Amino acid sequence: DTGVSQDPRHKITKRGQNVTFRCDPISEHNRLYWYRQTLGQGPEFLTYFQNEAQLEKSRLLSDRFSAERPKGSFSTLEIQRTEQGDSAMYLCASRPRTSGYNEQFFGPGTRLTVL
Amino acid sequence: AQSVTQPDIHITVSEGASLELRCNYSYGATPYLFWYVQSPGQGLQLLLKYFSGDTLVQGIKGFEAEFKRSQSSFNLRKPSVHWSDAAEYFCAVGLNYGGSQGNLIFGKGTKLSVKP
Numbered sequence: 721d722t723g724v725s726q727d728p729r730h731k732i733t734k735r736g737q738n739v740t741f742r743c744d745p746i747s748e749h750n751r752l753y754w755y756r757q758t759l760g761q762g763p764e765f766l767t768y769f770q771n772e773a774q775l776e777k778s779r780l781l782s783d784r785f786s787a788e789r790p791k792g793s794f795s796t797l798e799i800q801r802t803e804q805g806d807s808a809m810y811l812c813a814s815r816p817r818t819s820g821y822n823e824q825f826f827g828p829g830t831r832l833t834v835l
Numbered sequence: 836a837q838s839v840t841q842p843d844i845h846i847t848v849s850e851g852a853s854l855e856l857r858c859n860y861s862y863g864a865t866p867y868l869f870w871y872v873q874s875p876g877q878g879l880q881l882l883l884k885y886f887s888g889d890t891l892v893q894g895i896k897g898f899e900a901e902f903k904r905s906q907s908s909f910n911l912r913k914p915s916v917h918w919s920d921a922a923e924y925f926c927a928v929g930l931n932y933g934g935s936q937g938n939l940i941f942g943k944g945t946k947l948s949v950k951p
Contacts (some may be wrong), residue, residue, distance in 0.1 A: 724878075742844040753938055760923050762839075762941030765880070776938070811878055815937065821886045822867045822929025826878040 722746055724827035726812050732833045735800055740798045741830045745814030752795050753824060754787060757779065757809040766810075769795060806817045838860050840928050841942035849915050849950045855909040856945050858926030868909040868927035869936060869939065872901055874922045882924075896920070921949045 725744045733739050745752050750771050755763035766785070768776040771792040774792040781787075784802075799806055809831050811822035840859045848854055858867055867886050871879040883894025890902040900911045909926060923946045927939040 726878075732940075751937070755939075760919070760943065762927070764941070765938040770902050770937060813885060819842075821884070823869070823881070823884060824937075824939060825881070827869070828878040831876070 724812055724814050724825055726810075726827040726830050728830060729828060730831045730833075732835065735804060736830075737802055738798065738800045739802060739832065740834075741810055741814030742747050743795045743797070743827060745794070745812070746825060748765060748791075748816060749814035749825070750792065750817045752789060752813040753813045753815070754795070754797055755811040757811060757829070758807075763811055766797075800831075802832075804834045807832055807834045808830065823827055837928060837930060840938055840944065841924075841926055841945050843945045844943070845946045845948065847948040847950060850918050851915050852918045853918070854881035854911075854913045854947070856924050856926075856947070858909045858911065858942060860905050860909065860926070861926045862928050866909075868900075868902060869927040869929065870894065870898070870909075871910050871925045871927060871941075872896075872922050873925065873944075879925065882911070885905065916947075916949055918949045921947055923947070930945050940944055 727742045752769040754766040757763040765778050767787050769789040782830045784800045787797045802807045809829045811829045838861045843928050869884045870882040882898050885902045886893050898913050923944045923945045926942045
């Protein structure tokens with residue numbers, strides 16, 4: 721299967737710890753998005769990469785959050801000094817180079833629980 | 836500002852009955868519209884999309900949606916619901932101007948329950 725993959729699927733951590741999530745997009749997709757989904761809400765945009773360049777960041781992405789896509793392939797999202805409010809599902813999506821229509825393919829998500 | 840409204844938080848239908856999930860959007864340009872489905876604990880699967888042209892679009896799993904510009908709506912329909920359709924459904928608009936890089940704005944979702 722060549723869909724978007726995310727790792728880990730679940731993460732439980734204590735408040736104040738750092739966590740890192742990984743996303744592997746569909747191989748020929750050069751555009752990658754991160755979203756956050758809290759309980760009872762739709763996904764909210766966090767940040768966007770085109771190849772290795774981070775081109776857009778939401779105001780939701782506080783300075784405790786950092787994302788990278790060092791070689792334009794997989795991406796990581798790190799949260800430093802986690803807070804209970806960071807508990808959410810973190811979704812990654814990728815989009816093909818040829819799509820001018822925002823069509824995005826989502827991974828299964830990483831569920832973060834901060835105790 | 837761009838927004839998507841799904842007025843129904845939770846809908847219950849009987850198996851075999853028809854279904855319509857409502858979606859209204861607010862957007863300053865020609866919208867790119869999507870419906871996604873999410874099963875519990877899972878990511879989002881694309882059901883269908885509208886970019887331009889025919890306002891009635893067909894998707895996977897027997898779903899269709901109709902774009903009505905005058906009503907700013909993009910309602911999802913299915914003529915006969917199956918128990919496996921129980922899930923949460925999200926409507927989204929794709930941002931495509933003003934320097935945006937194409938991220939999606941989602942509604943809050945409608946949870947569908949199916950009675951046997």
